[in-house]
Amino acid sequence: MSIRETRILLSDIEHPESPTLDFYLSGGGYKALEKALKEMTPKQVVDEVTKAKVRGRGGAGFEAGRKWQFLPKNNTKPVYLTCNADESEPGTFKDRHIMERRPHLLIEGCLITCYAIGAKTGYIYVRGEFPQAQASLSSAVEEARAKNLLGPDILGTGVSIDIWVHTGAGAYICGEETGMLSSIEGGRGHPKLKPPFPAVEGLFRCPTVVNNVETLSNVPFVIREGADAFLKLGTADTPGTRIFCVSGHVEKPGVFEYECGVNLKDVIAAAGGVWKGRKLKAVIPGGASAHVLLPHEIDVACDFGSLAKAGTIMGSCGVVVIDDTTCMVETLQNVLEFFAHESCGQCTPCREGTGWARKIVTRIEAGKGTMADIDRLYEVADNFEGMGGKTICALSDAAAWPTKSYVKKFRQEFEEHVRLGRCPMKGA
């Protein structure tokens, strides 16, 4: 089925003036901020976002409004908003487009959220490798400040909120929310044990909301158009749209915004399908940490619930298409190189386990593995899958899920490497 984009986040991103304040204002920009500050109480804003069931777009899909309600009542400490703009999940490049092309949309979302949660300060933590996004956001902050949309006494309402663009140094672990908080505090990007969750004790040990760029960029629409308009988009499980980052072996890679619930097969077809007339071998639906899907498994609706039922995750919506000339052992080797390199090293199962898994898969790919190595690879991954409380954060799960699914679904290919003593894709 052919599908059409519904753009509420990426509207007009191709326009050369799209990052500027004048262009954003000409399309109704900052009207939602004005409405929130002048016509709504903070509680009404929280209620509207809660009603809209805006699920977190950073990976886990937790509802933003519910998260905001976890902030302690009768709190006397400062409250912070931290926007997670680390976007390090391989195959994911959606937040970058918002920050580079529609920085004011994100800033407006941050300001409304700060107002709703009672924060006077918000940080946008931008991945170190995104100089253009940093520049675009920094100049948008200054433009907004000059127009009294940000800073003291915004639009004469008596509300004062400041937003700081904070640059990371390029580490996947700083995308994990507590790793990000450690980094903003000036320490190493080491995740912290939860509980306490950031809403109770986060940045500088104060109540803190952490939300992803895309999550916060939905807030202006919800406030301007109302929760009911948002609920009309997408599915009951995941209302709204999502930005799909389609890459790998497709004819037209790029970002596409569709209503949630769109079929994964149609998303791939809309990106031109598998390139060079080749056959599809596998699809990673939600970033490198997702369980891989086989061709017969991609007739699935893209929302959090449907993809979970299909045994994988919607995650960051990084859709990577893999054609039939690709070696899945080498692909897993590549994935594990990344996770082993990015493990912060605090937890033994993750630090040692991701390293062992990388060594085993490297051995198999080089044709030097044994049949026992294949089971060992699966067992090691099973051991460092941390959800049972073995590790502080979920990086180890992010490494375990692809490992287990590749071994399970492509076992024959792993065995062929052992039997032939070389990678079958690389010839004799």
Ligand SMILES: Cc1cc2nc3c(=O)[nH]c(=O)nc-3n(C[C@H](O)[C@H](O)[C@H](O)COP(=O)(O)O)c2cc1C
């Ligand atoms: C290892 C690791 C890396 C992560 N990287 C990111 C990231 O780059 N961007 C992001 O928004 N969330 C990332 N997350 C998820 C965050 O911890 C957090 O759940 C998210 O920022 C919350 O925002 P949301 O509720 O709006 O999705 C990561 C999680 C883990 C375990």
